[in-house]
Amino acid sequence: MILVTGANGFVGAKLTACCPDTVACPSLRDTTEEQMRRLVAESGADAIVHTAAIADIGVCEAHPDDSYRANVLLPVWLAKAAKGKKLICFSSDQVYGGMPDEGPYTEETVCPANVYAAHKWEMEQRVLEIAPDAVMLRAEWMYDYVAPKPNYFLNVVNAASTLRFSSRQYRGITYVQEVADNLQAVLHLPGGSYNFGSETTLPMFEITKQFLRLLGKDTPLEDIPPAHNLWMDCEKAARHGVRFRTVEDALRQCAADSGLLDAPRP
Numbered sequence: 187m188i189l190v191t192g193a194n195g196f197v198g199a200k201l202t203a204c205c206p207d208t209v210a211c212p213s214l215r216d217t218t219e220e221q222m223r224r225l226v227a228e229s230g231a232d233a234i235v236h237t238a239a240i241a242d243i244g245v246c247e248a249h250p251d252d253s254y255r256a257n258v259l260l261p262v263w264l265a266k267a268a269k270g271k272k273l274i275c276f277s278s279d280q281v282y283g284g285m286p287d288e289g290p291y292t293e294e295t296v297c298p299a300n301v302y303a304a305h306k307w308e309m310e311q312r313v314l315e316i317a318p319d320a321v322m323l324r325a326e327w328m329y330d331y332v333a334p335k336p337n338y339f340l341n342v343v344n345a346a347s348t349l350r351f352s353s354r355q356y357r358g359i360t361y362v363q364e365v366a367d368n369l370q371a372v373l374h375l376p377g378g379s380y381n382f383g384s385e386t387t388l389p390m391f392e393i394t395k396q397f398l399r400l401l402g403k404d405t406p407l408e409d410i411p412p413a414h415n416l417w418m419d420c421e422k423a424a425r426h427g428v429r430f431r432t433v434e435d436a437l438r439q440c441a442a443d444s445g446l447l448d449a450p451r452p
Contacts, residue, residue, distance in 0.1 A: 187207050187208075187209055187230055187231045187232055187233075188201075188205070188207055188208045188209070188231060188232070188233045188234070188235055188369075188373075189208075189209055189211050189226070189229045189231035189233070189234045189235070190202050190208050190210055190211060190234075190235045190237065191211040191214060191234070191235070191236045191237055191238040191264070192211075192236070192237035192238030192239065193210030193211060193237075194210075194213075195237055195238065195239075196328065196330075196333060196334065196335075196337075196362065197237045197276065197325075197328065197362060197365060198210070198235075198237040198238070200330070200362045200365065200366050201237070201365070201366055201369060203366075204363070204366040204367075205366055205369050208235075209229070211225070211229070211234075211238075212225065214238055214260055217260070217263075219263045219266070222260070222263040222264060222266075222267050223263075223266070223267040225267075226264070226267035226268060226269075226271070227267070231271060232271060232272070233271055233272040233273070233274070233373055234264065234268055234271055234272070234273050234274065235274045235276075235369070236260075236261055236264055236273065236274065236275045236276065237276050238256070238260065239256055239257050239276065240252060240253050240256040240257060241278070241302065242302075243280070243300055243301075243302045246300070246301040246302035246305065247300060247301050247302075250301050253301055253302060253305050254305055257302065257305040257306060257309055258305050258308050258309045258312065261275050261309050261312075261313050262309070262312050262313060262316065264313075265312075265313040265316040265317045265320060266316055268317055268320075272319065272321075272373055273313070273317050273319075273320040273321070274320070274321045274323065274372055274373065275309065275310070275313055275321070275322050275323070276325050277306045277307075277309065277310050277322045277323060277324045277325065277379065278302070278324060278325060279324050279325065279326050279327075279357065279358070279381070279383070279416040279418055280298065280299075280300065280302055280303035280306065280416065281296040281297075281298050281303050281306055281307045281310075281324060282296060282297065282414075282415075282416055282417075282418070283297070283298060283300060283303050283414050283416065284297035284298060284303075284414070285297045285414070285415075288356070288415050288417070289356060289415045289416075289417035289418070289419075290356070290385075290417040290418055290419040291381070291417065291418050292381070292419045292421075292422070293324070293378075293379050293380065293381055293422055299414065309322075310322040310379055314377065314378070314379075317377070318377045319376070319377035320377055321372060321375045321376075321377060321378065321379075321380065322378070322379040322380065323372065323380055323382040324379060324380065324381050324382055324418065325360065325365075325382050325383060326357065326358040326359055326360045326382070326383035326384065326416070326418070327357065327358075327359045327360070327416075328360045328361070328362045328365065328383075329359060329360070329361060329362065329440065330361070330362045330363065330440070331343075331440055331441075331443060331444035331446075332444075338359050339361075339437065339440055339441075342394060342397055342398065342401070342403075342405075343401065343403075343441075343444075343446070345403075345405045347405075347406070348405070348406040348407070348408050349394060349398075349405055349406070349407050349408070350407075350408045350410045351389075351390040351391040351393075351394045351407070351408075351409070351410065352389060352390055352391055352409065352410050352411060352412040352413065353389050353391035353392065353409045354389060354411075354412040355389055355390050355391075355412035355413055355414075355415060356386070356388075356389050356390070356415045356416075356417035357390060357415060357416040357417055358383045358384050358385055358386055358416070358417065358418055358420070358433055359383070359384065359393075359433055359437075360382075360383035360384050360430065360436070361384070361430075361431070361436040361437070361439060361440045363439075363440070363443065364384070364430050364431065364436060365382075368428050368429070368430070371426065371427040371428045371429075372428055374426070374427070375423065375426050375428065376426070380420075380422055380423040380428070381418035381419060381420045381422065381423060382420065382423055382428070383418065383420060383430055384420075384430040384431060384432055384433045384436050385418070385419070385430070385432060385433065386432055386433035386434065388433070389412075391407065391409050393433055393434065393437075394407060395407055396434060397434075397437050400437070400438060400441065400447070401446060401447075
C-alpha cells in the first residue's frame with residue numbers, strides 16, 4: 187500500500203484517483219512530529235509519496251516560517267517516521283532558478299533563487315541524510331485538462347485575450363497523468379534526486395505557438411522578455427525507466443484525452 191500526502195492537491199489527487207493500492211493521508215497541516223510518527227506507523231503502508239507542500243512562491247516569500255514548516259520540517263519528520271519504507275518526495279525545478287548558465291540542467295548543481303526553492307533544496311538534503319534510499323523528484327510545472335486552479339493547458343485552451351511567453355525562455359511542462367503513469371517506476375528508483383518530467387528543445391513561445399496551431403485557435407501571442415530558464419535534462423530518471431513524452435507530444439495527448447482532438451492514446 188502507498189500512503190499519499192497532499193491527496194487533496196493537484197498531484198496527490200491524481201495519484202489517488204489513478205493508481206492502485208494508494209490511500210490518502212489525513213491533512214498534515216497541524217501535525218506534530220510525534221503525530222507524524224504514529225500516523226505512518228499505523229498506516230500499514232509499504233511506501234509513502236509526499237506531495238503536500240506550500241508551492242505558491244509568493245506565499246512562501248510572504249510567510250517564510252510557514253513555508254519552512256511545510257516544505258522542510260514536515261518531510262524531515264516524515265523521513266524519520268518512514269523507517270525503511272520507500273519514501274518519494276516531490277521537490278521542484280525551481281531549485282535551478284538562480285543558475286548562471288542557460289541549461290538544460292543536470293542534477294549535480296542547483297542554485298535556488300527564492301524562499302520556496304531554498305526550502306525545497308534544504309528538504310532534499312536533510313531527507314536524504316536521514317533516508318538515503320529516498321527519492322527526490324524535481325518536478326516541473328504540471329497541467330491537466332481538469333484542475334482546481336489554472337494551469338498552462340487550461341490557460342491556453344481558455345484564453346480570451348493575448349497570451350504572453352518568451353522566445354528565449356526554456357522550461358519543461360508536464361502532463362500530470364504521466365506522473366501517475368510513472369508511479370511504479372518511481373518507486374523502484376535508487377535513492378537520490380531526479381529531474382522529473384517532459385523534455386523539450388523549444389522555448390515557451392514556440393511551444394505555445396505550435397499548441398495554438400494544433401488546437402486551431404487564433405489567440406494572439408506576444409513575445410516577451412525571458413524569465414530564468416528552468417530547463418532540465420531528465421536522462422538520469424529515464425535510465426531507470428521513468429519516461430515521459432516530449433512537451434509537444436504530451437500536450438497533444440492531453441488535448442486528445444480532453445476530447446479537443448481526435449487522437450488515440452498510443
